[in-house]
Amino acid sequence: MTTSTSPTSSSSPLTERLAAVREGVADAARAAGRSPAELTTIVVTKFHPASLVRELAALGVRDVGENRHQEAQEKAAELADLDLTWHFVGQLQSKKARQARRYASVIHSVDRFSLVDALAAREGEGDSDLDVFVQLNLTDDPARGGVADRDLEPLVEHVLAAPGLHLLGVMAVAPLGEEPARAFERVRAASGRVRSLAPEATSISAGMSQDYREAIAAGATHLRIGTAITGNRPELR
Numbered sequence: 001m002t003t004s005t006s007p008t009s010s011s012s013p014l015t016e017r018l019a020a021v022r023e024g025v026a027d028a029a030r031a032a033g034r035s036p037a038e039l040t041t042i043v044v045t046k047f048h049p050a051s052l053v054r055e056l057a058a059l060g061v062r063d064v065g066e067n068r069h070q071e072a073q074e075k076a077a078e079l080a081d082l083d084l085t086w087h088f089v090g091q092l093q094s095k096k097a098r099q100a101r102r103y104a105s106v107i108h109s110v111d112r113f114s115l116v117d118a119l120a121a122r123e124g125e126g127d128s129d130l131d132v133f134v135q136l137n138l139t140d141d142p143a144r145g146g147v148a149d150r151d152l153e154p155l156v157e158h159v160l161a162a163p164g165l166h167l168l169g170v171m172a173v174a175p176l177g178e179e180p181a182r183a184f185e186r187v188r189a190a191s192g193r194v195r196s197l198a199p200e201a202t203s204i205s206a207g208m209s210q211d212y213r214e215a216i217a218a219g220a221t222h223l224r225i226g227t228a229i230t231g232n233r234p235e236l237r
């Protein structure tokens with residue numbers, strides 16, 4: 001968006017990208033007849049250093065997202081002095097669930113019974129409730145993460161029966177090769193099915209850098225936006 005050569009704190013590329021996305025989100029909300037205040041923008045900071053998260057916090061960002069447990073755990077520890085809400089948005093191994101619970105306020109990727117059981121509070125534990133989304137797989141590829149459409153209701157019921165978990169709603173990633181608007185209509189329909197079991201679970205976590213406008217039009221409440229704000233991710237080696 002900008003290749004400014006004089007990055008001052010008032011107009012750095014990061015500041016400008018954040019402002020552009022905030023404006024884009026507000027515009028898309030109004031275009032959909034919704035209030036921007038209904039939307040939570042989570043800045044996905046995976047692969048970026050903790051220092052970038054600190055810059056974002058200085059610019060007013062409170063919700064940050066990560067998709068790898070170890071990286072998230074390290075950053076959350078390093079930035080414990082900031083009042084951030086950590087959202088875990090990636091695939092989570094059941095054996096890491098207890099640890100993720102300690103730093104994450106919200107897990108967006110609950111997609112199987114074993115993970116629900118691992119995240120559930122144990123008897124006598126004083127942990128506060130953990131907010132979760134049930135992730136829906138919009139592809140036919142189980143490796144993409146998410147529960148298959150036909151298994152959505154049993155998983156939702158399992159979450160509702162688990163101690164210490166609070167179901168916010170449904171989460172999804174639009175598949176490559178499908179119009180995002182169409183994919184998000186499927187998510188909206190799934191959200192209706194979730195609400196018929198859990199009327200309070202009205203949230204929809206959907207929309208990334210390339211498709212947040214379509215997601216907002218389809219009712220998304222939680223946007224997970226990375227590169228449009230952070231810039232390109234450093235190469236993974």
Ligand SMILES: *Cc1c(COP(=O)(O)O)cnc(C)c1O
Nearest residue numbers: 044067089208209224225226227
């Ligand atoms: C990386 C990631 C995002 C953000 O993607 P961008 O295209 O960089 O906005 C959102 N959701 C999940 C699950 C991710 O892994």
